[in-house]
Amino acid sequence: MTGRLSGNLKIARYIVLAAMVGVAVAGVNAQVSFDRILKAAAEPENWLTYSGGLAGQRHSGLTQITPANVRNLELQWAFQALSLEKFEATPLVVDGVLYTVQPPNDIVAIDPVSGRTFWTYAYKPSPQARPCCGRVNRGVAILGETLFMGTIDGRMVAVDSKSGRELWNVAVGGARPEAGYTITVAPLVVKDKIIAGPAGGDFGVRGFIAAFDPKTGKELWRFDNVPGPGEPGHESWSGDSWRRGGSAIWTTGSYDPELNLTYWGTGNPGPDFTGDDRLGDNLYSNSVVALDPDTGKLKWHFQFTPHDEYDFDATQVPVLADIQYQGRLRKVILWANRNGFWYVLDRATGEYLSGQPFTKVTWAAGLDAKGRPQGVQRPTPEGIRLYPHFAGATNWYSPSYSPRTGLFYVPAWMDSSAVYARRPAEYVEGRAFLGAFPTGTSLSINGTQVNRRLPGEGYGAVLALDPKTGQKKWEFKMADITDAGVLTTASDLLFSGGREGFVYALDARTGALLWKAPVAGIVQAAPMTYAVNGRQYVAIAAGNSLYAYALRTP
Amino acid sequence: MQRTFVPLVLITAALIGARVAAQHGYTQAQVDNGGRLYQASCATCHGAKGDTVRGAALMSGKFSRATSDEELVRIILSGIPGTAMPPNPYTESEAGMIVAYLRSVGSAGGLVTSGDPVRGKAAFDGKGRCQTCHGAGGAGSRTAPSLADVGAVRTPVEIERAIVDPSAELHPDFRVVRVVTTAGETVTGRLLNQTTFSIQLLDSNERLRGLQMSELRESAILTTSPMPAAKGTLSAADVADLVAYLSTLVGK
Numbered sequence: 001m002t003g004r005l006s007g008n009l010k011i012a013r014y015i016v017l018a019a020m021v022g023v024a025v026a027g028v029n030a031q032v033s034f035d036r037i038l039k040a041a042a043e044p045e046n047w048l049t050y051s052g053g054l055a056g057q058r059h060s061g062l063t064q065i066t067p068a069n070v071r072n073l074e075l076q077w078a079f080q081a082l083s084l085e086k087f088e089a090t091p092l093v094v095d096g097v098l099y100t101v102q103p104p105n106d107i108v109a110i111d112p113v114s115g116r117t118f119w120t121y122a123y124k125p126s127p128q129a130r131p132c133c134g135r136v137n138r139g140v141a142i143l144g145e146t147l148f149m150g151t152i153d154g155r156m157v158a159v160d161s162k163s164g165r166e167l168w169n170v171a172v173g174g175a176r177p178e179a180g181y182t183i184t185v186a187p188l189v190v191k192d193k194i195i196a197g198p199a200g201g202d203f204g205v206r207g208f209i210a211a212f213d214p215k216t217g218k219e220l221w222r223f224d225n226v227p228g229p230g231e232p233g234h235e236s237w238s239g240d241s242w243r244r245g246g247s248a249i250w251t252t253g254s255y256d257p258e259l260n261l262t263y264w265g266t267g268n269p270g271p272d273f274t275g276d277d278r279l280g281d282n283l284y285s286n287s288v289v290a291l292d293p294d295t296g297k298l299k300w301h302f303q304f305t306p307h308d309e310y311d312f313d314a315t316q317v318p319v320l321a322d323i324q325y326q327g328r329l330r331k332v333i334l335w336a337n338r339n340g341f342w343y344v345l346d347r348a349t350g351e352y353l354s355g356q357p358f359t360k361v362t363w364a365a366g367l368d369a370k371g372r373p374q375g376v377q378r379p380t381p382e383g384i385r386l387y388p389h390f391a392g393a394t395n396w397y398s399p400s401y402s403p404r405t406g407l408f409y410v411p412a413w414m415d416s417s418a419v420y421a422r423r424p425a426e427y428v429e430g431r432a433f434l435g436a437f438p439t440g441t442s443l444s445i446n447g448t449q450v451n452r453r454l455p456g457e458g459y460g461a462v463l464a465l466d467p468k469t470g471q472k473k474w475e476f477k478m479a480d481i482t483d484a485g486v487l488t489t490a491s492d493l494l495f496s497g498g499r500e501g502f503v504y505a506l507d508a509r510t511g512a513l514l515w516k517a518p519v520a521g522i523v524q525a526a527p528m529t530y531a532v533n534g535r536q537y538v539a540i541a542a543g544n545s546l547y548a549y550a551l552r553t554p
Numbered sequence: 555m556q557r558t559f560v561p562l563v564l565i566t567a568a569l570i571g572a573r574v575a576a577q578h579g580y581t582q583a584q585v586d587n588g589g590r591l592y593q594a595s596c597a598t599c600h601g602a603k604g605d606t607v608r609g610a611a612l613m614s615g616k617f618s619r620a621t622s623d624e625e626l627v628r629i630i631l632s633g634i635p636g637t638a639m640p641p642n643p644y645t646e647s648e649a650g651m652i653v654a655y656l657r658s659v660g661s662a663g664g665l666v667t668s669g670d671p672v673r674g675k676a677a678f679d680g681k682g683r684c685q686t687c688h689g690a691g692g693a694g695s696r697t698a699p700s701l702a703d704v705g706a707v708r709t710p711v712e713i714e715r716a717i718v719d720p721s722a723e724l725h726p727d728f729r730v731v732r733v734v735t736t737a738g739e740t741v742t743g744r745l746l747n748q749t750t751f752s753i754q755l756l757d758s759n760e761r762l763r764g765l766q767m768s769e770l771r772e773s774a775i776l777t778t779s780p781m782p783a784a785k786g787t788l789s790a791a792d793v794a795d796l797v798a799y800l801s802t803l804v805g806k
Contacts, residue, residue: 097762111764114752118762162760163696 031144032094034191038257044490045531047093049252050139050186051398052487052528055320056254056263058400060529063491064536065551070493070505070515072552076537077115079108079546086524087541089139090186090398090485093530098539099142099161100546104135104152107159112532112539115548119164126153129177130430131184132202133445138252138396139186141194143214148194150183156196156217170217172198172210179429180205186252187212190262190293193220197249201267201313204244204433209253209264209289211296221296225249225266225284233283241278244427246270247285251315251396255293256331259348262293263318263333271425272311273379273390273435281306286314288333290350300350304337306372309379309435310363310420311390312339319401319408320347323467334467336399336410338392341367344467356470358463359414362387379420383439389416389458390438391445398485398526400494405508407473408465409494413481416443416458443481447499447522451480462486462496464511474511485526487538495538497523503540503547519547588655591648599638603712604656607638609805611707613659616804618706626653669791674799677792684796687781692803696760697744698781699725703805714797717788720779730780731755733765733773741765745775 030036032048040046040053044061051058065073081087085103091110092099098112104125109118129135129152140147146167147159154175158167175181180203187196193211201207207225212218226245227233237245246269253264269278269285286305289298305312319334325344332353336342340361344353352371363386365375377386397411419440427433443458453459460482464473484497488508497503503523504516521543529538539548593602596612604612619634620626630649633641642649678684678692685691687698694700704713715722731745731753743757752766753773767773784793 095761096764109762111747111752111754111762113764113766114749114754116747116749116752116754116764118746118754118756118764160696162756162762165694165696 030095032142034143034189037143037189044529045093046095047091047528047530048142049092049188050090050141051252051254051317054188054190054255054257056252056317057319057321057403058317058398058485058487058526058528059402060487060489062489062529062531062536064531065489065493065529065538066491067493067507067514069551073505073515073517073538073549074552075517076113076548076550078548079110079115079117081544081546082106084544086134086136087544087546088136088184088525089541090526090528091539091546092140092142093528093532094142094161096532097161098530099140099147100541101137101139101149103137105137105149105157107140107147107149107164109161109164110546112530112537112548113535115546121159121164121166123149123151123157125151126177129153129182130180130200130203131182132180132199132432136184137186138184138250141187141189143189143194146214148187148189148196148212148214150185150187150196150198152182152184153177154181154183154198156183156187156194156212158214158217168217170212173219173222174206174208179203184250188253188255188262189214190255193293195253195262195264195293197225197264199248199250199267201246201248201250201270202272202432202434203430204246204270204427205248206243206245207247207249207266209249209291209296211293223289223291223296223298225289227283236280236283238279239277241282244270244433245278245282245285246272246433247282247287248313249315250313251317254318254320254333256320256347259331260292260294261290261299261347263288263290263320263347265314265316265318265335267313267315268308268311271427271433271435273309273420273438274422274425275307275309275378276422276424279307282308286312286339288314288318288335288345288350290347302343302345302350302352302371304335304341304343304371305339309422310339310386312337312392313395314338315396316394317396317398319399321401321403321408321467323406325353325468332467334399334401334408334465336394336408336412336463336465338388338395339363339373340388340393341373342408342410342465343371344470345371354467354470358410358465358472359393359412359416360387361393362417379422381422383419383421383436385417385419385440387415387417389413389418389441389443390420391416391443395483397483398487400486400488402488402490402492402508404490404492405464405488406466406468407508408467409486409488409508410463410465411482411484411486411496412461412463413443414459414461414477415456416481417441418443447483447524449499449501449522451499460498462494462506462511464508476506476511476513482523484523484540487527487529489529495527495529495540497527497540497542499523503527503542517549519543520545584651585654585658588648588651588653589659591644592652592655595642596652603709604659605707605709605712609703609706611709612656614706614709615657616706623650623653623657626656669794669796669798671795671799671802674795674797677788677796678799682784682788682792682796692800696756697728699728701800701803704803705801706804710797710801713800714793717784717793717796720781720783721777724777724779728779730776730778731773732776734771735765736769736771738771
């Protein structure tokens with residue numbers, strides 16, 4: 001490219017100046033209104049929320065890539081983060097611009113065709129931040145022309161989506177980084193509010209969900225995941241254990257516009273591995289809570305693992321689906337839990353409809369008619385091997401639901417276990433508040449590149465579960481466990497990855513492997529898809545890079 | 555009325571620079587030697603004009619971490635813990651010469667503030683229409699750089715030149731690119747990034763665009779600034795006022 005002057009320079013300069021002084025120019029520049037987010041399925045070329053839509057299905061209407069041609073997928077570009085920390089973000093794509101978060105908290109605007117950077121918003125978190133599991137971030141939200149991000153040091157920031165300029169940067173009340181509060185979740189936009197909450201459930205924080213004003217960052221409401229004195233549910237905590245009750249937030253919620261309810265999964269109670277000092281069910285830990293997004297008031301809750309002593313966070317994406325269930329159309333939530341059971345709940349009322357294990361489960365014998373665990377085997381002081389592993393039979397890895405196949409797709413750790421021991425835990429601010437860390441396992445929550453396990457010691461899988469029958473339709477086995485989310489498309493493709501250095505596509509109806517490609521590291525993120533100029537791309541972070549694939553052009 | 559700014563500035567700068575050096579007890583030879591030491595070592599990070607480390611405009615006549623020559627000498631010799639500023643192996647006398655040099659050029663730069671900052675703010679918001687692009691209080695916008703700390707990172711001479719002749723030195727982050735696509739569309743905007751095969755820009759509709767070279771008929775980075783020159787709009791007195799106002803913007 002040259003620096004030569006063009007004959008049309010004067011006109012060009014006039015255009016620039018006209019735009020700069022605010023002269024109206026034809027409006028190709030649509031803002032991301034909440035109405036667009038509500039109708040995200042009508043513009044599948046874009047990816048407007050963490051899960052691709054408010055229902056949390058991580059399902060795309062794009063169909064250019066099909067089971068017949070997916071073998072022609074080819075790498076178009078790779079964006080390498082300037083960070084060696086875990087790359088967990090799902091990008092957004094908005095009208096030809098991709099936004100993602102480079103760990104720990106840099107927002108990057110990327111040309112989704114070339115992978116080149118438009119701008120970078122660099123954020124330096126406080127060194128006081130105490131993340132449990134790496135300085136991770138799972139992405140941004142957008143409303144209007146503004147991006148919203150939580151930070152690893154407990155702040156919320158707003159950044160102009162065009163220039164990367166910071167618009168506001170506020171400390172979230174009480175979310176002190178030195179006490180273990182971190183915000184890793186991609187926020188959720190509901191109407192005129194930005195909803196998020198802090199992680200830190202392994203540090204004895206007191207979790208909450210809060211709504212913020214997109215213009216100023218002012219907190220508009222707060223729901224305490226651990227009820228304080230006088231609030232319903234407070235009686236489920238003995239003594240003053242509620243003060244350190246955990247129940248953190250680190251996976252993005254969902255929203256049903258007809259019911260006007262937003263759903264969030266909460267984390268483990270603190271301390272993780274002993275409940276001796278927090279007698280009771282410990283509400284609303286390990287629960288799904290259904291909140292009025294205008295007020296933050298609780299409509300209903302369902303607790304998957306009462307009085308948890310295994311670290312079974314319910315921090316999964318609430319997947320909303322409308323399905324024929326026992327002869328009638330029902331609005332349900334599909335939920336494969338870290339505790340090894342998967343559930344179908346009525347999302348208007350929280351009524352338990354069904355639940356069964358999707359892997360080997362021994363911590364509980366089963367679920368009763370209301371979905372409460374029965375025959376619970378508590379950890380013993382000397383230690384006892386229980387299934388599943390404390391990292392869960394699944395975890396924060398995004399599941400997917402395809403309205404076309406009617407199947408619920410879940411990344412899973414199969415036949416995993418750990419030796420749990422119930423020992424006292426002492427609370428010291430800013431230190432891990434766990435009890436005895438489980439042993440007897442070769443499964444690392446941090447990915448490794450070595451696997452010498454027997455299958456019975458734990459393996460990875462993508463499961464296709466049928467919510468109507470409760471049956472497992474198919475299982476795609478991986479030798480190693482997986483931290484990768486799942487994407488499905490309207491051409492009945494499923495995309496995911498794992499710890500073994502590749503990403504892949506399956507036939508969503510059969511689980512057959514159709515395509516795989518090498519990547520330089522572990523996939524600890526979920527895939528998404530978008531289109532620019534009529535060409536469909538699939539993007540997924542692996543190792544320290546974001547990879548984008550499209551069909552080979554002739 | 556138009557005034558010829560630059561020669562006046564240069565002449566008075568030289569005179570005043572020598573005078574200030576003399577006040578601090580340095581000879582011109584020491585100042586010159588300090589300049590050589592500065593350019594040989596300090597300029598690697600701080601730049602030839604002392605303006606490449608944000609918040610440390612060494613030739614502005616203002617120092618954020620020191621006021622006395624002794625403090626400046628100590629910083630040069632000991633560095634600043636917790637920053638990229640290292641200790642330096644000079645003698646105290648050599649460090650003093652570097653300070654002498656910075657004092658002389660800094661005072662020179664500090665001369666042109668004969669305007670009135672209050673009138674300058676009025677001109678910034680009013681007839682200069684500077685805030686249209688640079689934002690209220692010079693906070694910046696999508697298309698124009700922030701001026702919020704321009705007084706700390708640019709000398710008055712540089713500020714004045716940027717107003718009088720915006721194209722003389724373009725900020726690399728705010729260059730304008732113009733391309734024509736093979737479909738005949740002309741796109742103009744702020745250049746954000748470029749490679750052999752693609753270009754990234756913020757177009758005149760304030761839309762982020764990634765364009766592939768294969769779909770472009772022509773492309774050129776403009777060497778003129780989209781900022782209008784002061785000529786015809788602002789008098790010499792207005793410019794002096796603007797310089798005075800902008801020199802007061804030193805960031806947080």
